[in-house]
Amino acid sequence: MNDMKKIAVIGSINMDYFIETDVFPNVGETVLAKKSFTALGGKGANQAVAAGRLGADVTLFGSIGDDDAGDIFKKKMEKEFVDISFVQSVKNIATGSAFIELSKSENRILVVPGANQCTDREYVERMFNEMIKHDIFVFQLETPVSMxxxxxxKLADHGKIIVLNPAPAQTIQAELLEKITYVTPNEHEFKVVMNSVDKMEDLLFTHPNQLLITKGTAGVFYSDGQKIVCVPALKVEAVDTTGAGDTFSGAFAAALAEGKELRESIQFANIAAGLSVKKKGAQAGMPTREEVLQFYASS
Structure with a gap:
């Protein structure tokens, strides 16, 4: 474990506001919900927490507001295995927020970026000398794409491993894509991200060992250059899938940091993601390293 690579997660930090309901309302319809609750979230924070719980050496880079939600974030992260020394607190702007509807283990999410918009080029220019000390970089698209x-x-020029979880989905320019080591869209995002109308199989063959398409309970698909490989998902009774994708990203980075090969890293991430959906809240169900190893031992 002494040779473990260091992970930098550069991304969003949100306060998540959950509403639990039996049915999603239609347009113009009012529905009585069952209950509501709040939890810490944001794809960046979620992925950092997931990696940290799995034993990774992880630093989170991002932005919070100078508000109650920002204070809650700092207190909560004291209990996690994540370095937040370089998270900036921005005055006169709110910490990012997400409004999440839950119904029968499905979810719908609206995000207000808030301070996440300040995780921009100017911020990473200031932080670059700290960032470059890391080996694996994890990104999402809840912060400015210009960053x-x-x-x-710059990271590619330094030979760094770069993982992009392209959500919320938007098109990534081809010249930027080719500098990213692993791109992990889900089955709904990949055509937008890759700016392509090609079938999934054709796109996978075009981007061997780089494009990893997650398909929920169907598993993760990629091309090894010769064939399409499916790494099966963990079969569990899902309570809340909100943080499954973020758990996958954090766990995938943690596995790479240990030196695992691609398929083994995906398998490790699938197990962590599967275990994560057993509790409500994006971070609540994220497993520890011990829980994942226990699953390996019992399977």
Whole structure:
């Protein structure tokens, strides 16, 4: 474990506001919900927490507001295995927020970026000397894409491993994509992200060992250059899938940091993601390293 690579997660930090309901309302319809609750979230924070719980050496780079939600974030992260020394607190702007409807283990999410918009080019320019000390970089798209366009080529020039979870989905320019080591869209996002109308199989063959398409309970698909490989998902009774994708990303980075090969890293991430959906809240169900190893031992 002494040779473990260091992970930098550069991304969003939100306060999540959950509403639990039997049915999603139609347009113009009012529905009585069952209950509501709040939890810490944001794809960046979620992925950092997931990696940290699995034993990774992880630093989170991002932005919070100078508000109650920002204070809650700092207190909560004291209990997690994540370095937040370089998270900036921005005055006169609110911490990012997400409004999440839950119904029968499905979810719908609206995000207000808030302070996440300040995780921009100027911020990463200031933080670059700290960032470059890391080996694996994890990104999402809840922060300005202009930051990604500036930072990714620099990291690629330094030979860093770059993982992009492209959500919320938007098109990534081809010249930027080719500098990213692993791109992990889900089955709904990949055509938008890759700016392509090609079938999934054709796109996978075009981007061997780089494009990893997650398909929920069907597993993760990628091309090894010769064939399409499916790494099966963990079969569990889902309570809340909100943080499953973020758990996958954090766990995938943690596995790479240990030196695992691609397929083994995906398998490790699938197990962590499967275990994560057993509790409500994006971070509540994220497993520890011991829980994942226990699953390996019992399977």
């Amino acid at each position: 990604l366009e500036y930072l990714v080529p």
